[in-house]
């Protein structure tokens with residue numbers, strides 16, 4: 522019997538080296554016992570390393586990458602389970618991951634999914650509190666992950682909050698960033714997070730500003746945010762009051778200039794439940810997309826949403842700051858302008874499918890702000906896979922391209938908007954039968970216009986385009 526003792530729960534380097542060594546030495550999975558050294562053994566003599574046997578070690582790259590995710594799972598059996606898969610792949614089952622009914626593959630995929638969900642929650646729900654220290658301000662957060670995900674996710678926060686000094690405290694591990702170096706040490710307790718909290722007010726105000734009673738699904742929110750996340754979210758405290766005043770808020774939203782019109786419940790969510798339509802499956806898959814580097818600093822993928830039988834698809838550029846946080850397209854200022862124009866044109870948002878050419882927010886951090894950056898051709902081309910898939914699944918009668926990026930993504934060429942806008946065009950690609958394309962401006966263009974006169978004129982032209990869209994799709 523071989524005993525492999527790892528230094529800590531996510532000792533990927535040691536696990537990988539041991540798995541390789543054991544495979545090459547032909548040690549059967551049932552002859553290996555895996556464990557993690559106790560914290561009290563921290564100063565124990567290191568295990569003597571066995572000389573690595575030589576030989577060719579070939580396992581599919583996808584399996585190695587899956588193992589890197591699953592090693593973060595809070596399951597003591599994971600080291601052995603992963604070794605069994607590696608062992609089997611090495612001994613000839615090269616396509617093991619395609620054996621979707623295999624119980625070991627299924628169990629591994631379930632663990633990977635649980636880790637990914639936890640990762641998403643950490644990225645979405647970590648909230649920092651401001652602590653003034655003698656050396657300056659530190660932002661401290663308390664988070665309770667289900668899995669061992671802190672080490673793998675801390676780099677995301679270093680990119681996202683690069684210029685801040687922060688600590689993320691969790692029960693098993695803490696991560697600290699000083700603007701230059703990322704360090705990890707032992708776990709902490711909630712008491713280590715001070716509660717005099719000026720940022721709380723900020724989160725509450727921000728949440729109230731994006732809160733939409735028409736979309737209120739408290740059950741779903743709680744399912745997504747179990748108690749331990751919920752109680753650490755400052756904005757959660759604001760919810761009872763927001764619910765109490767919800768009907769009044771809906772009324773006032775309807776009465777307001779449509780810049781803040783109520784939104785429909787989404788039909789395709791960016792993190793939908795298991796099963797569902799092909800589009801929902803695509804949305805789940807896109808959450809794992811690594812086709813270009815934009816996934817990394819972004820909070821989450823923002824997939825398209827709308828009824829699966831929509832006749833009209835509106836394609837934008839990419840999610841902005843608010844869309845990135847909310848996980849939904851067109852919920853920020855450009856989305857509100859679009860809502861208003863659609864309402865004026867008689868186009869019901871609930872009946873259209875709204876999506877973007879690029880599904881992750883591209884930005885440059887500037888202080889605490891994230892400044893929008895236009896996606897490049899490489900990113901548009903990489904993300905076209907998802908747009909093509911959405912179009913192939915939805916088969917919209919009409920695809921409306923909002924601005925140059927959308928036109929490039931759909932048509933695969935550069936477009937001058939003023940030359941080609943407002944006229945139906947046959948689409949060259951086969952999205953399923955005869956489809957029509959239609960180019961108009963992007964709502965952000967209207968927001969950027971410097972003078973009121975131009976704004977009014979261009980807005981009216983945009984509404985007129987949307988009216989043509991309604992007529993073409995009729």
Ligand code: URA
Nearest residue numbers: 837838839840850851
């Ligand atoms: N701009 C876009 O193109 N898409 C969004 O989802 C938001 C702003």
